[in-house]
Amino acid sequence: MNVLRVILAVPEAVVVLAMPPLLMSVIAKTKARFAGRVGPPWLQPYYDLAKLVRKAPVHSRTTTWIFRAGPIVSLAALLTVALLVPVLTRGTPLGFAGDVILIAYLLALGRMFTVLAAMDTGSSFEGMGAAREVTFGAMSEPALFLSFVVLAVAGRSLELGRMVGAPPLGAWGPVGPAMVLVVGALLIVLITETCRVPVDDPATHLELTMIHEVMVLDHSGPDLAAITYGAALKFVLLGSILLHAALPHGGLPAWLDPPLRIAELAGLAVLVGVLESSLARLRLNRVPLLLAGATVLAGLATVLTLMRSTA
Template identity: 50%
Template sequence: MGIQILLHIGIVMILSPLLLGIIGKTKAFFAGRWGPPLLQPYYDIGKLFQKGNVYSITTTWIFQAAPIVCLAVVLVSSFFIPLGGLKAPIQFWGDIILFAYLYGLARFLMMIAALDTGSSFEGMGASREAAFSCLAEVVLFLDFIILALLSKKFVLSEIIEGNILSSWPLFGPVLLLVGASYFLVLLVENARIPIDDPAIHLELTMIHEVMALDHSGWDLAYIYYGGAIKLFVLGGLFVNILIPYHSLSSVMQTVMFSGGMIMLALTIGIVESCMARLRLNRIPLLLISAFVLALVGGIVVLVKGV
């Protein structure tokens, strides 16, 4: 199991910034530009790793602990999902809850790290993050309930393997609804357009990025890297739900999974190119619509019976 875990960590760490590169290229294509190279996120993170740190005199150790815990948490969360031909190294009855609550731990630390600086902008970001993420968590759990209902399993990797496959013919529309609502959660959790724009630099309108305003050097590198891995892990879960590839040979599984991930990055890029950021007070409505989508799926499951 040790080797499996190391393999998972390795793959996730090596491949995740690529996803951001693809998104960047897609956006550039839609804007009619060449855009930064595909490997730009690697260069960015590498550059940050060479820089020293500036710490605010107001901060305590919490400010430095948060980026580390965030990166560690996203790495651990990748253990629960299969990556193509690779099985999930850790599976146990009820791992869904640990999966969701680990992100809670990271979020809590990021919020208090933001408050640690005493900057009102960072406090504002933390406050918005708190408000939107608690709604997103509700949607996430509703999605989990429906998937668990379909598979009668309470283990994340078992829910998405095999059982999804048998549900597709009967409950295809339900899975599409769940997929759509999960996609919105994915956008919220990873601070993408239309919820948050990672590219803008106007503090008043930012959510996620503003919390990292005072971080620099290694801390910022950890945060960026953690963000990339989070997108990879949550995206990987999305691909696993939507593409029922689990009965194929392991080589084909890997091919399908990689294809799915590239498609996901392209989709996010297209969404970001075609949409503007929503006004802040519209975001709860978006999350409520995600909730309703999942709810409709849930009702269909209930009426049709499993």
């Protein structure tokens, strides 16, 4: 990590941090278009965030400091992950060998604090949502890790910034079939972690069917803003890992990277919007099957990669 890289990271960081709500807007607009509506204005998520930040938070008297720490720790964990994931350029400001494990566990830490904050309220609905979130989180983790294994073997590095996005465009080398499986597995992980249809429905208003939304019912004001923004940021980060793995920019000049990546993220948001509009939400007891499927995909990819790298 040199000084120049850190200075260059500042404008990148500004764009990366400003972008997430806009991508949520892209998803909302895509869904609205499918439903034949106009949809909310492009900047609506920003207005919402600004409104929430201005309000005073309301804390229930039964809650402890954990409830207050929940949103802050989750957002801080995600912001740290943002330093380790390549988003707009190749390489990361803080990458080091083995950072994939830190990334996975920072995501888990954020989730743990959201869950703890939900349980801290003592509400039975929130406890139920917490149980679901933990179950699905635990089931999507093996898929994420096995995907990282494949990427690490293929990229011959343990640093996420070097693992993905390095090989030339369109040439995945000897691990072609495995990469297709990994991209599939990462897409399922992305949808699970960001709580989109078919796993969870961010727009649902029935506590019994919610997963993520039910956990944050008691948060208000700036806390809710942190959670909403964190969810959007998570989409950008996991989406970037997926895009860097699926579409490496190896052969292209480096200055093309940021505009292309922004376009690809927008494309991914449109894809998620299309998926949300065309798929029904899975029955809750079918979700583990989807996640098991993702794990099996990633596991098969691991077997293929290991077979190739030893042969």
